[in-house]
Amino acid sequence: MTPAASSQDLLPADLTMGTVMLKVGDMKLMTDYYQRALGLDVVAEQDGGLYLGRLNTPLVHLAPAPGLNIPGRGEAGLFHTALLFDDQAALAATVATAAQYEPQLFTGSADHLVSEAFYFSDPEGNGIELYWDRPREAWSWDGKNVVMDSLALPPQKYLQDHLTEGALEGQRGTEAGVGHVHLQVGDVQSAHDFYVGTLGFEKTAGWHGQALFVSAGRYHHHMAMNVWNSRGAGPRRDTLGLGEVLIEVPAGDDVGALADRLKVAGVAAHHTGAELRFEDPWRNRIRVAAR
16 A cells, blocks of 8 residues: 655646747637637737737747647647636637637537536637636535536527526636546546656546546646547657647746656756746646746
8 A cells, every 4th residue: 555645746726827939830720719618818029929818828839840740649749738717607708719710610518517618729729718617616526536527508598598698798707727638548547647646746547447537635627638539649749739738837836846756756857946848748748836
């Protein structure tokens, strides 16, 4: 029986997910999508790339990467970036503009018990989830596992129930955040060893040995990994798609503690003091920085 992780071995409970960087082939097309479909504004520009977000909070960093190919369906990388909205009306407004922009890019919806979620794909095939969390007191736990499901959530009825003219008109003035990031990996056990055993997330759910959900502070999940398309995938090639996942922690000490854990585990990392950069076993790049 393995001993329970001490609090020193865990990521801080008030960790948050930061900007997701995407390597982009067609900047014009992708910028148009994130602005018009998802209601994001350009909040900063850097090296030809754009940071898009809400209320000056960057959510997505589009970085030009001409000459790279779109990854194959079975490769490791991004499954989706999940944007979290404060209320159902704000979620409905963005679901409506995304569906209107290009109906074929809508890929599904589900009531997960802890949340209500709608799924899209951007024009270069990067998955996007738009979701709202039910209040934490409404979540159920079975020991250390949060109870989640995938129940029907009819989009038209959702929009009828929750979409308002005010929410549509005020869309860009409402907050949104990166709630979680879901990756495609080659195998779930290696993902558990890395994200739980080394990084210090806690497992909150599994899915028939095909997916793993992890979090800090008993959130339902800050990150997830699955093998639904990518079982057996090896390290990534340099392709379009996921460039980097940012995890934000409260203090430099939290970054230092993680740097120590990575060193003990033999994981190569670049530590500047304020931030730490490293790769998971599939060469998905992670950056951990103090807020």
